[in-house]
Amino acid sequence: MATPTSIRPPIAPPEWSPAENEAARRMTVVWVATGGVLLAGLALVGLLLRLIQSTGVLSDHWFYALLTLHGAGMVAVTLMALAMTVWALLRNELPLRNSVSVIMYALTLLSGVLVIVATLAGKFGTGWTFLYPLPEHPGPIAGWNTGWTYLYLIAVALLALAFAVWGFEILHAGIKRFGNPGRMFGLDIVTGRTKPGDPNTTNPTIIAAGVMAVEGIATVIPGAVVIILMIISNADPSVKFPALVIKELIYFSGHMLVNFDIYLGAAIAYAVLPVYAKRAWPAAKTLIVAWWVIGVLIILPYWHHLYMDFAQPAGLDIIGQAASYASALPSVVVTIFGAVLIVYRSGIRWSPAPLFIFAGFAGWTIGGTGALIDATPALNEYLHNTLWVPGHFHTYMALGAVMFLLGGVYHATPLLTGRPLSERIGSIGARFILVGGWIVVGTFFTSGALSIPRRYAYVPIPRFADAATVGLAGACIAGVGVVLIAGDLLRVYVPSMRSAPPPTPAPVVAAAEDLGQ
Amino acid sequence: MPPEYTIGYVMIAATVVLGAGFIFTALSARKGPDDYEPIHHAGYAVRRYWFVGVMCLGLIGFAFTLPHMANPLFRTPSPNDATVINVTGQQWSWTLSTDTIPANQDVVFRVTSDDVNHDFAIFDSSGNIVGQVQAMPGYVNSLYYKFSVPGTYTIRCLELCGLYHTAMVSSLTVTSAGG
Numbered sequence: 001m002a003t004p005t006s007i008r009p010p011i012a013p014p015e016w017s018p019a020e021n022e023a024a025r026r027m028t029v030v031w032v033a034t035g036g037v038l039l040a041g042l043a044l045v046g047l048l049l050r051l052i053q054s055t056g057v058l059s060d061h062w063f064y065a066l067l068t069l070h071g072a073g074m075v076a077v078t079l080m081a082l083a084m085t086v087w088a089l090l091r092n093e094l095p096l097r098n099s100v101s102v103i104m105y106a107l108t109l110l111s112g113v114l115v116i117v118a119t120l121a122g123k124f125g126t127g128w129t130f131l132y133p134l135p136e137h138p139g140p141i142a143g144w145n146t147g148w149t150y151l152y153l154i155a156v157a158l159l160a161l162a163f164a165v166w167g168f169e170i171l172h173a174g175i176k177r178f179g180n181p182g183r184m185f186g187l188d189i190v191t192g193r194t195k196p197g198d199p200n201t202t203n204p205t206i207i208a209a210g211v212m213a214v215e216g217i218a219t220v221i222p223g224a225v226v227i228i229l230m231i232i233s234n235a236d237p238s239v240k241f242p243a244l245v246i247k248e249l250i251y252f253s254g255h256m257l258v259n260f261d262i263y264l265g266a267a268i269a270y271a272v273l274p275v276y277a278k279r280a281w282p283a284a285k286t287l288i289v290a291w292w293v294i295g296v297l298i299i300l301p302y303w304h305h306l307y308m309d310f311a312q313p314a315g316l317d318i319i320g321q322a323a324s325y326a327s328a329l330p331s332v333v334v335t336i337f338g339a340v341l342i343v344y345r346s347g348i349r350w351s352p353a354p355l356f357i358f359a360g361f362a363g364w365t366i367g368g369t370g371a372l373i374d375a376t377p378a379l380n381e382y383l384h385n386t387l388w389v390p391g392h393f394h395t396y397m398a399l400g401a402v403m404f405l406l407g408g409v410y411h412a413t414p415l416l417t418g419r420p421l422s423e424r425i426g427s428i429g430a431r432f433i434l435v436g437g438w439i440v441v442g443t444f445f446t447s448g449a450l451s452i453p454r455r456y457a458y459v460p461i462p463r464f465a466d467a468a469t470v471g472l473a474g475a476c477i478a479g480v481g482v483v484l485i486a487g488d489l490l491r492v493y494v495p496s497m498r499s500a501p502p503p504t505p506a507p508v509v510a511a512a513e514d515l516g517q
Numbered sequence: 518m519p520p521e522y523t524i525g526y527v528m529i530a531a532t533v534v535l536g537a538g539f540i541f542t543a544l545s546a547r548k549g550p551d552d553y554e555p556i557h558h559a560g561y562a563v564r565r566y567w568f569v570g571v572m573c574l575g576l577i578g579f580a581f582t583l584p585h586m587a588n589p590l591f592r593t594p595s596p597n598d599a600t601v602i603n604v605t606g607q608q609w610s611w612t613l614s615t616d617t618i619p620a621n622q623d624v625v626f627r628v629t630s631d632d633v634n635h636d637f638a639i640f641d642s643s644g645n646i647v648g649q650v651q652a653m654p655g656y657v658n659s660l661y662y663k664f665s666v667p668g669t670y671t672i673r674c675l676e677l678c679g680l681y682h683t684a685m686v687s688s689l690t691v692t693s694a695g696g
Contacts, residue, residue, distance in 0.1 A: 060680055127677045133654065134633040139608035139679035243634065243653050277546075279553045307587070308636065308651045310658040314590035318583065325575040333568045340542050341560040347549030362539040369531045373524060376578065377586035382521045382646050385636050385675035449525030451646040453638075455677040460686075461644055 013177070014095040024098040026497065028088045028416055031105060032409055033493040035081035038112065039402070040486035042073040047475040050440075053459060054468040061143060063457035064125025071128030072115050072152075075257055076159045078401055080108045082264035083166045085408040086209050088416070089271045093206065094173035100165060107162035114155035122148030127455055129254055130156070132226075132246040136234040149234050157227045160253070163260070164220040167213035174210055178202060184210055186288035197282035204283050204291075208267035211295040212260050218299075223253040244311055248302075255302035262364055262396055263294065265404030266335050269357050272411045273339060276354035277346040281338065290330035297327035304375040308384050317377050324375035328368060336365055352426030353410040359434055360403030367395025370445060385455070387467075388448025395441045399434070406430075406485070417496040425488045432481025439474025443467045519645040587648065592661040599623040599661070606635035606652040608679050611672055611687040620667045620691050626660040628652045636675035639689065642668045649675060664691040 016024070045066055052058045052066075084104075087096055118124040124144045126134045135149040174184035186202050188194040194201050226249040233239050274281040303320030306312045339361045348354055370392030374383050383389070414420045447467045452459060459468070584591060603614040604626050618624055628637045630652040637660070638649035647670070650660040664670070674685035 060683070064677070064680065064682075125680070131634050131676070134678060137608075137633050137679075139632075139681070141680055143680035240655075243655055247634070247653075278550065306651075308649055308658075309653060309656075310588055310650060310660070311653065311656040314586070314588040317586060317588055321579060321583070325579060329568070329571060329575070332571055333564060337560070337564055337567060340538075341556060343542050343546050344556055344560075345549040345551040346546050346553075347551075348546040350543070350546075358539070358543060362536060365539070366532050366535050369535065370528060373528060376582045377588065378582040378584075379520070379524055381587040381649060382519075382524065384649060385638075386646070445528055446525065449521045449528070451521055451640060451644055453673060453675050456683045458683050460683065463644060 013093055014091070020098065024091060024101070025416055027098055027101045027105065028084065028412075029493055029496050031081070031084045031088075031101070032413075032416070033490065033497060034105075034109070035077055035084070036409075036486055036489040036493070038073065038077045039081065040482050042070055042077060043398075043482045044479060045070045045073070047472075047479050050468065050472045050475045052457065054472045056458060060457035061123055061125070064127070064143060064455075065119045065123040067455060068125050068127055068152075069115060069119040072119075072155070073112065074397070075128060075254075075261075076108070076111060076115070078261050078397065078405065079159070079163060079257060079264075080104070080166075082261055082268065082401060082405050082408075083163065083212075085405060085412065086205065086264055086267045087166070087170075088412055089205060089268065089408065090170075090173075090209060093203070094170070094177050096169055096173045100169045104162045104165050107158050107165065111155045111158035111162065114151045114158070118148045118151040118155065122151065124148045124152050126152075129250060130230075131250065132230055132241070132243055133233065133237075135230060136237050146234055150231065153227050153231055153234070157224065160220050160223045160257075163216045163257070167216035170209050170213040171217075174202075174206060174213075181210075185292070186283050189283055190285050190288050196284045197280060202283055204270035204281060204287055205267045207283055207288060207291045208263060208270065211291050212263055212267070214295065215256055215298055216260060219253050219256045222249045226250055226253065244306075244309060247306065247309070248312075251302050251305040252299075255305060256298065258393065258397070259298055261401040262404075263298075265360055265364070265401040266331070268404045268408035269335075269339060269360065272353055272407050273342055273357050275411070276351070277342045277348045279342050279346055281342055287334050287338070290334040293330045294327065297323055297330075301327055301375065304377075304380070307377045307380045321375060321377055324372060328372060331368070332365070336361055350427075351410075351423055352421070352430055353407050355407075355427070355430055356403045356410060357407035359430070360400050360407060363399030363403055364396050364401075367392050367397070367400055367441075370395060382451070383448055385453060386448040387444045387452045387454050389454055391441055391444030391448050394437075394444060399437050399441065409489070413492060417492050419492060421485075421492055422488050425484050429481040429485040429488075432484065433478050434481075436474045436476070436478025436481065440471050440478060443471035443474065447471075519641075519643070521645055587650070587660070589659050589661060599625045602626050604628040604637055604652065605631055606637060606674065606678075606685070607631040608633065609674070609681040609685040611637070611674075611685065613672075613687065613689070616688065617690045617692060618664065620664050620693055623661065623663050626650065626662070627657050628660060629657045630654045633678050634676045635678050635685065638673050638675045640671040640673060641666065642670070644671075651676065667691045667693045 049066055052063050122144050136146050138144050175181055178184045184202055186207055189196050189201060226246060229241050233241060270281055300323030301320055303316045304324050307317050343358060373379055374388055374392055410421055410426055447464060450463055452461060452464045600618055600622050605612045628650050635652040636649060637652050639647050641647050648660055648662045650658045668691055670689040672687040672689060674682055
């Protein structure tokens, strides 16, 4: 029978040399600065899309190219920015190698450059989901040359590879730190051999990151298959593959990638919110089991993307609905409920970091509700491919995952650069983003309920006009917040890339103040 | 009321209730800091009911909506009664074997595509979707529907299919029964 003494003693947290610390700090600063610029730029592309729909200021050709850039860019940048924020938060607990961060940065940057070139230079405009066989079959009046399709497909493969590398490194470092996967994922706590909260045990951020790491690696396999098949077919269009099978593979991987965003956001929230609420959020048994359940259930709901493909067996539709509903349970009952408890009557001061994090929980919950409605086959018939879809995913992505990201960045900035982002600009920017953002998603949902199609460069439906105008106004309000925060981010981060002020961790400052120094 | 509007009102209600919950919690934080232990303890007791409540809501929603899904498995009318309309999508137009049908007649649209994925969506005269199905190359998807209201229905493509996706419009006339 196992006793506490039989457990392999934990390997101590990593002790980095000053040079290693500085190299990692600089690399993280580069990640944050790049991610901040790209996210702000892509958000403004989103604003431009609404402007085109309202005013026709640019051609359809540009609309679909920018739509693809906005979608692919946001999925990629948000994913890697969240993953690297989790990385930065875990670096003092897991031996994460900076050389791997450099490799991921190179892969991500190259992927981003290829997407930008394919869309802006090549006008590649299939939407980020690149549904087969559209990339190789742009139509009688071609929106793009199929040569650009290769660039886009390779870009997608590079992004998936970058995330898989992240996954391998998280697992490698976690197993190295804890001695075995069981302890990394909290098996010792669930079996009662170790108490939650023990400094030598895993924590919620590590478990969430670990589950996403496993899923990220699993996603690469179908993703690679689909990319290879589509490259072959693009080279020789006489080679045909079953469109339904390709769609299944694309949506399996695409659904997973987007879900990683929100779950990585939760991983950040576990690390940040307790600091400001001054309440512990340990890896309790229920939380650990909830993440194991998420690890299984995240795989199954993707069939809800194919409800309107009646060639798909109805049994898979039923599984898709059941799994979509079931996958909400661990989040709603454990993580979101846990966040509410942590905040309730905590005396928390709503500085930007906790404000963004808690706002992220609201976006996740409400966006998730819209997603569950759409994941109901009987209702999907009325909502599928309408603006309801961008309604729910902008709610949990822009007002959920990106809020978690900003919360993590505001929290980590003093540790990375030696000085904080402006609290005043952050608070004002947050209000602009939240007010404008909720107006935008409100108009998306309203338009969806009015059966307005998504992905229309020009919407020839009169009742869309008011929603488009209000949505544009909301996007402009949110845009002010985005510009304010991005500007402040550059103000703090750019000098920190050039010179190397020794990081001044907030706890050190607090300790010094306590000592009257 | 069209189903879309009902869905919209449900979403508004859910947003108001959930949003109020988050705002209430955020504002409650101004009253602290309270000792966490009793809150934690009480919260865990409440969570059991929350878990059961959320699960029941999901089960009721699942059971109530499942029989209404659009998949032909749940909607197959008697083949003898159905009027068959063959539909083919291509960049960027629709070809229908007929564009006029009588009201109150079971109709089966057999939908496919000659090139890329399209989405065959039928809008009533008010602009609300009454039914849709994907048009996928190499597959035939059957959409069953009975038009009870005569008039002109608009067909649009809802799956991005290239540069002139928005121009892929056609129409369907539903005449009074027998007329």
